[in-house]
Amino acid sequence: MSAKTLFEKVWNAHLVRPQTPDTPAVLYIDLHLVHEVTSPQAFTQLRERGLKVRRPDKTLGTMDHSTPTTPRGADGLIPVTDVQAAAQLDVMTKNCTDFGIPLYQLGTQNQGIVHVIGPEQGLTQPGMTIVCGDSHTSTHGAFGALAFGIGTSEVAHVLATQTLLQNQPKTMEIRVNGTLHAGVTAKDIILAIIAKIGVGGGTGYVLEYTGSAIRALSMEGRMTICNMSIEGGARAGMIAPDETTFQYVAGKPYAPKGADWDAAVAHWRTLPTDEGATYDTLVELNADDLVPMITYGTNPGMGMRITDRVPDPASLSDYSAKVALDKALTYMGLQPNEPLLGKKVDVVFIGSCTNSRIGDLREAAKFIQGRKVADGVRVMVVPGSQRVKAQAEAEGLDRIFREAGAEWREAGCSMCIAMNGDQLAPGQYAVSTSNRNFEGRQGKGGRTFLASPLTAAATAVAGVVTDPRTVTV
Amino acid sequence: MEPIKRFGGSMVALPINDIDTDQIIPARYLKVTDKAGLGAAAFSDWRYNADGTPKADFPLNQPQYQGAKVLIAGHNFGCGSSREHAPWALMGAGIRAVVSTYFADIFKGNSLKNGLLPIIVDEPTQQQLISLAQEDPTAEVVVDLEAQTLTLPDGRAVTFPVDPFSRYCLLNGVDQLGFLLGLDDEAKAYESAHPARVLTTA
Numbered sequence: 001m002s003a004k005t006l007f008e009k010v011w012n013a014h015l016v017r018p019q020t021p022d023t024p025a026v027l028y029i030d031l032h033l034v035h036e037v038t039s040p041q042a043f044t045q046l047r048e049r050g051l052k053v054r055r056p057d058k059t060l061g062t063m064d065h066s067t068p069t070t071p072r073g074a075d076g077l078i079p080v081t082d083v084q085a086a087a088q089l090d091v092m093t094k095n096c097t098d099f100g101i102p103l104y105q106l107g108t109q110n111q112g113i114v115h116v117i118g119p120e121q122g123l124t125q126p127g128m129t130i131v132c133g134d135s136h137t138s139t140h141g142a143f144g145a146l147a148f149g150i151g152t153s154e155v156a157h158v159l160a161t162q163t164l165l166q167n168q169p170k171t172m173e174i175r176v177n178g179t180l181h182a183g184v185t186a187k188d189i190i191l192a193i194i195a196k197i198g199v200g201g202g203t204g205y206v207l208e209y210t211g212s213a214i215r216a217l218s219m220e221g222r223m224t225i226c227n228m229s230i231e232g233g234a235r236a237g238m239i240a241p242d243e244t245t246f247q248y249v250a251g252k253p254y255a256p257k258g259a260d261w262d263a264a265v266a267h268w269r270t271l272p273t274d275e276g277a278t279y280d281t282l283v284e285l286n287a288d289d290l291v292p293m294i295t296y297g298t299n300p301g302m303g304m305r306i307t308d309r310v311p312d313p314a315s316l317s318d319y320s321a322k323v324a325l326d327k328a329l330t331y332m333g334l335q336p337n338e339p340l341l342g343k344k345v346d347v348v349f350i351g352s353c354t355n356s357r358i359g360d361l362r363e364a365a366k367f368i369q370g371r372k373v374a375d376g377v378r379v380m381v382v383p384g385s386q387r388v389k390a391q392a393e394a395e396g397l398d399r400i401f402r403e404a405g406a407e408w409r410e411a412g413c414s415m416c417i418a419m420n421g422d423q424l425a426p427g428q429y430a431v432s433t434s435n436r437n438f439e440g441r442q443g444k445g446g447r448t449f450l451a452s453p454l455t456a457a458a459t460a461v462a463g464v465v466t467d468p469r470t471v472t473v
Numbered sequence: 474m475e476p477i478k479r480f481g482g483s484m485v486a487l488p489i490n491d492i493d494t495d496q497i498i499p500a501r502y503l504k505v506t507d508k509a510g511l512g513a514a515a516f517s518d519w520r521y522n523a524d525g526t527p528k529a530d531f532p533l534n535q536p537q538y539q540g541a542k543v544l545i546a547g548h549n550f551g552c553g554s555s556r557e558h559a560p561w562a563l564m565g566a567g568i569r570a571v572v573s574t575y576f577a578d579i580f581k582g583n584s585l586k587n588g589l590l591p592i593i594v595d596e597p598t599q600q601q602l603i604s605l606a607q608e609d610p611t612a613e614v615v616v617d618l619e620a621q622t623l624t625l626p627d628g629r630a631v632t633f634p635v636d637p638f639s640r641y642c643l644l645n646g647v648d649q650l651g652f653l654l655g656l657d658d659e660a661k662a663y664e665s666a667h668p669a670r671v672l673t674t675a
């Protein structure tokens with residue numbers, strides 16, 4: 001048997017039909033996550049063709065993208081005042097009811113961002129294939145699952161057949177050895193990777209993150225990294241399962257129990273890439289060299305060390321890159337060679353499927369504890385799920401945020417995508433722990449600096465972009 | 474689905490790199506449950522002023538580019554969100570093919586399922602097409618999916634790669650879901666050989 005990569009093992013184990021010169025592979029899907037924004041037209045297609053959902057028991061719905069994160073009413077419910085969003089959520093409920101799909105309704109105890117709930121329920125397990133009509137499905141790859149985003153046509157394919165047509169992607173190893181310094185996080189690793197390979201660098205690839213710095217990360221840190229694989233152009237990113245993975249999954253509601261657990265772990269131990277297996281490409285980074293990262297432009301590849309200055313288009317030789325940087329700096333209202341440290345911000349957003357898990361909130365709270373949010377800065381803390389919210393409240397994190405003057409909100413995507421009324425005003429600057437700084441992503445005309453929860457928290461207190469290493473906790 | 478074989482049309486250039494799907498259609502337009510009317514929202518934030526009036530200098534708004542079927546873009550078109558609303562919006566705006574040096578994977582797959590052709594060309598060809606579209610808005614290209622060629626107004630034909638299965642489906646009007654439904658026996662065989670470890674209804 002030839003040596004195989006983690007990706008190849010998971011891919012091969014899910015082939016209903018191998019790829020041929022004329023047809024893509026047909027891949028079996030173990031778990032299909034569904035949310036309100038990218039599924040309605042797929043259900044419509046099923047209805048038009050008189051089809052059923054083949055495996056509602058391998059499908060799970062949640063509400064996250066267009067849901068409000070505003071406080072609950074006296075009835076304990078989260079009011080949806082946006083008529084269009086309310087209609088979309090009603091359609092989601094009807095679709096899940098009609099087709100027999102379990103659904104985590106808005107405000108109920110398990111509801112949350114689709115890529116937060118899978119792992120926290122133990123539904124996300126090593127070796128699985130997981131898809132969702134959402135590009136950040138790559139998050140689940142942190143468990144050694146093959147997980148990737150699909151379009152709405154493909155959502156219909158999976159609903160109806162539990163299979164997908166896929167051409168086999170190439171593999172890229174991203175090896176991060178070394179040790180992170182204090183104040184440098186998983187978010188900084190992935191921002192540095194994307195700054196290095198560019199937003200299109202991973203196109204056509206599945207990434208596997210390896211190396212001692214990746215091994216040293218918690219599952220939450222690994223999820224942050226895999227989450228942003230798509231920002232480097234790769235549909236999926238994976239990390240081989242290990243003891244950290246097993247410990248995280250153990251005891252979760254859907255985790256295997258008893259003898260099933262032992263069998264599962266025995267299987268999961270066979271998944272890591274074999275000695276001698278090869279990847280199509282290798283990218284290397286040293287964790288010792290990393291410092292906190294921040295983006296200055298309008299895509300996640302436009303990132304730099306927080307201590308650097310904004311690059312100068314005049315220094316670029318490639319014409320189209322020069323034009324792109326010019327355009328980005330104009331949108332961002334930034335000057336070439338300007339430092340970002342000390343730049344005044346209007347909003348700090350701590351949330352999204354990249355950085356809204358309990359560990360992220362704990363880290364941010366540690367910084368904010370006993371301090372006050374700077375005058376004139378709006379700080380929004382949006383837990384990734386109702387479970388994260390409940391856990392944070394049990395630990396008193398909500399009080400720390402509130403007492404500092406930050407907003408503690410209901411769970412959801414919120415200002416990561418700004419569909420639900422949580423948004424920047426035109427021209428406002430935000431430091432955001434989310435994953436996309438595209439023009440208008442956090443509100444039309446809004447300007448986003450992507451960074452880690454530590455950088456976000458340090459900035460919240462100072463009111464200006466701040467290197468978390470310069471703040472004593 | 475209507476088969477697609479060959480069509481001609483004029484071009485409109487948007488020579489910007491890394492055009493992401495949030496630019497193609499901003500998220501606030503995704504609160505719909507159907508595909509109707511998305512064409513008006515294509516490139517909304519670049520295309521309209523704050524008061525909703527069209528920006529006169531945006532190519533898609535200019536009279537000479539009305540009716541353009543082929544969008545010539547910068548490198549790496551369609552990165553970011555997986556929203557299939559992006560090809561729906563482009564098609565709603567009358568676009569039938571996008572030309573770039575490369576496309577984001579999810580966008581490319583979504584487009585091919587809707588009959589929007591992602592056409593990959595080399596950089597000199599891309600630059601030539603951008604200049605052509607800007608200098609002569611009436612210049613037409615011909616897209617031939619069967620031959621996998623894009624023919625420029627000067628008669629030069631460049632070939633472009635297409636996933637053979639998508640090409641087959643588009644040429645014959647076959648839909649991919651129908652193909653997968655036809656594999657029911659194989660899916661069943663897979664399922665009986667691979668009992669599920671995780672069931673959401675458990």
Ligand code: SF4
Binds near residue numbers: 064113412414434
């Ligand atoms: S938090 Fe943001 S990136 Fe994540 S699923 Fe929601 S909208 Fe998408």
